Amino acid sequence: MPLLALLALLLGAPWIAAAQSACPTTAANLPDGPALRCSCAAGATGPIWGDGAYTIDSNICVAARHSGMIRPQGGVVAVELLVPAQGFPSRTRHGVASQEFAGRSPAFQFVGEPVVAEPRRPGGVQECSRSMASDGSRGELHRCMCSARAVAGRGTSDDIVGGTDAYSNDSNTCRAALHAGVIGRQGGVVTVREQGFIQRLRGSTRNGVTSETVEEVRETFRFVVDRGVQACPATLIAYARAGDHLNCTCSAEAMARTGGVWGSGPYTSDSLICRAARHAGVLPPSGGQVRVVSTGAQPSWQGSARHGVQSANWPEYPAGFRFEAVR
Numbered sequence: 001m002p003l004l005a006l007l008a009l010l011l012g013a014p015w016i017a018a019a020q021s022a023c024p025t026t027a028a029n030l031p032d033g034p035a036l037r038c039s040c041a042a043g044a045t046g047p048i049w050g051d052g053a054y055t056i057d058s059n060i061c062v063a064a065r066h067s068g069m070i071r072p073q074g075g076v077v078a079v080e081l082l083v084p085a086q087g088f089p090s091r092t093r094h095g096v097a098s099q100e101f102a103g104r105s106p107a108f109q110f111v112g113e114p115v116v117a118e119p120r121r122p123g124g125v126q127e128c129s130r131s132m133a134s135d136g137s138r139g140e141l142h143r144c145m146c147s148a149r150a151v152a153g154r155g156t157s158d159d160i161v162g163g164t165d166a167y168s169n170d171s172n173t174c175r176a177a178l179h180a181g182v183i184g185r186q187g188g189v190v191t192v193r194e195q196g197f198i199q200r201l202r203g204s205t206r207n208g209v210t211s212e213t214v215e216e217v218r219e220t221f222r223f224v225v226d227r228g229v230q231a232c233p234a235t236l237i238a239y240a241r242a243g244d245h246l247n248c249t250c251s252a253e254a255m256a257r258t259g260g261v262w263g264s265g266p267y268t269s270d271s272l273i274c275r276a277a278r279h280a281g282v283l284p285p286s287g288g289q290v291r292v293v294s295t296g297a298q299p300s301w302q303g304s305a306r307h308g309v310q311s312a313n314w315p316e317y318p319a320g321f322r323f324e325a326v327r
Helices: 003-011 014-019 060-066 148-152 173-180 273-280
Strands: 036-040 053-055 075-088 101-110 141-146 166-168 188-195 198-201 214-217 220-224 245-250 288-295 298-301 314-317 320-324
Touching (some): 036 060, 060 075, 141 173, 148 173, 166 173, 166 198, 173 188, 173 220, 245 273
Antiparallel strands (some): 053 101, 141 188, 188 220, 288 320
């Protein structure tokens, strides 16, 4: 074997990569047929959409870095076209953030095994997708990791959060987690429960994140808190399914809040939980622990005056809650 060829095999000589033609910026003009082998130089920049499969107008070399097919200094990749696909999720991998595209597009992927291993996550949990709308897993419960970078957001429309306690599925997952208070700015592992339609999600400002009010949301999610008894959320809107329950604590401050309560037990799910607990007589003004259970729709909700709290009447409403003895 010639000496130079032997050295190339032993050292992984960089001029072997340089001998390959440079990769095109995108796969828009990639010919059909066998995978194209091409070379990516260091420092490629440009947008990408997807994770594993990328839209045809994504930057090939940035996508290669995102997928772990090359290191930051570049390398050789093999690119092949895919049939058009619907929906491309966003994900941050290997320090590169991809964007979400919900539409249909021709696509490409890389052939071969990645040369860069995925960073280890606590318990092997994968990084959260930007939104639940773009998440590949449609299980009832989904655990994922929010990095500090994902929690900080990009300062763009990608950071938008819709709702309070329950969130629209196009909300930024990690910003919603910060808003909900289930993680801090340092990030962490979250558990998400996907659920269905909610008529109205109210916006609010919590933990430095301002969410928007959205109407008639077809798909929603909420966070499941794995640690001990938590402070009660303002309302039970997040718990959309009848039979869901929550053990939580009302502080004296929460008991003293003013706001709407509709019904006399059960109460509409948008009623203030702690104020309703006072109305129901299950807690004193100093607060305490309650068990709140979701109920279904009612044709009407009758108000009353009890324990110094006046609740109001309301016509038909799709969900409510009642109190049970703490178990």
